[in-house]
Amino acid sequence: MSEETQEKLLLIDGFNLLSRCYFATAYGKEWDQLTRNSQGLFINGLRAKIQKLLQLVRIHEPTHLAIAWDVKRNETLRKEKFQDYKGTRNELPEPLIQQYETAVTLFNTLGLPQFTIPRYEADDIIGTFTQKWRDEKQGECIIYSNDRDLLQLLCEQTSQLIAAKKGEIKYTVHDFRDDYGIEPSQWIDVKALLGDKSDNIPGVAGVGEKAALPLVQQYRSVEGIYESVDELDVKYKRYFKKLQLGREMAFLSRDLCEIYRDVPDILDLNFDDIRIKVNRSLLKDELSRLEINVRVG
Template identity: 85%
Template sequence: MVDEKHEKLLLIDGFNLLSRCYFATAYGKELHQLQRNSKGLFINGLRAKIQKLLQLVRIHTPTHLAIAWDVKRNETLRKQKYQDYKGTRNELPEPLIQQYETAVSLFNSLGIPQFTVPKYEADDIIGTFVQKWRDEREGECIIYSNDRDLLQLLCGKTSQLIAAKKGETKYTLTHFQSDYGIEPSQWVDVKALLGDKSDNIPGVAGVGEKAALPLIQQYGNVEGIYHKVDELDEKYKRYFKKLQLGREMAFLSKDLCKIYTDVPDILELDFDQIQIKVDKSKLLDELTELEINVRVG
């Protein structure tokens, strides 16, 4: 049995990884050029995703693993709060949707822990796992995702693996504090002012990167800014009217940006249920069936 101090939880943002793998392998190609198996199933993104998952397990040797998936965009709590949430996103390509369905089926067959919770997004599932691990376990927690919204979850034992052209960066609490001069919990306040074009979160119109971070560094959070809005430091006077007009959007945006850490289905889970117990021969059989050739072990 592994000593709790040496336990390690790896959390995968399932669709973030699959979509990056899909678009990387589909770039510049027509539909008919995408890799399929003899049954006609698309496997270009799935093959790359499985390859990456196996590599992550080899390199980071986690004892526990969970893959988090999103629900449909129009079924989330955030969409209920703000109808325009993620309203500017395009429809997903059919081959990507098909490979998501194949991935879910494959992981079910292999007993790889994966989670979809009605009304919650993958970020919320990850956030709840992080909080639960923080409260109950002593070991390290690693998040694998390029979604920088997740930086709000960093702590002394939780880091985020972020992919870049030069390779992956294991982004820690120390990195975050050095880069931004605030605590991870304040990241949601920066995002509340900036908004998020990708998620169509409004933020405060006219308050950009030059002002958002310094405002939070000085006033602590959105609430602190509006408590002092009539006596802001002289250097922020040009933002006074913008902040006044954007008050409602600032608080709405903060609510939308904040990751839930209390998803009931995840809180009730026993960590023993997500220990890594993959049968290598079964994995090989399943991959052979799908005609996916990757290094296993």
């Protein structure tokens, strides 16, 4: 096996992981019940995040690592295209924001590769990394996130680790094809019809899960559906008017759902810049300073 096929890239959806760790450890608690260190910093979610990061590195032994962070939701390209994008989300709790800031400072000190790029979301950073890795490398790429929007990035090289009740599932392109009967690139078309409540992406009103996937399986894409909309299979007759009325929203939603794979800052990067170089002594010192007690290994 060549050195290049042994290389492995681990991509972390930074805020997805931190927020899951935060809400899991904050469930049913008031802010004053959350774990803080002697400096008054909240560390409940950050401790769990670091524990998980170290576990992922131990188990999967990546040679390269990148942590992708979102920008503020009102500063994204998608917000420019659709003002209501993510408009229904609540404000983030202050202890979570503080732990994000602490994490960024900590990772900078440790020299861990992390990326926040104006106007782009973490998904776009991850999407560009997967594409660049696919173009330049032969090794495996693993995405760690519970965000199913990222399924559109799956390929022979790229899989996604998804947390489930019975443990984490390594979800591959083969699993996706077996489950949905389409290619990962067509996931965008399914989402264009369904919309996304969490991101406030409208989709096509009245077209739900029973119709969205079968329509894409049969007509291949949003374009294919609308090219055939006047001659749709009789089993979709009840959706004819809904599709006609929702045409503009379908194409807008598809645009909003599609992950960018051409973020300039990432394309210009050299992969040697994100090789894992962990100074264990510094890591132990920084965790001790923050009073975060986890096994470093």
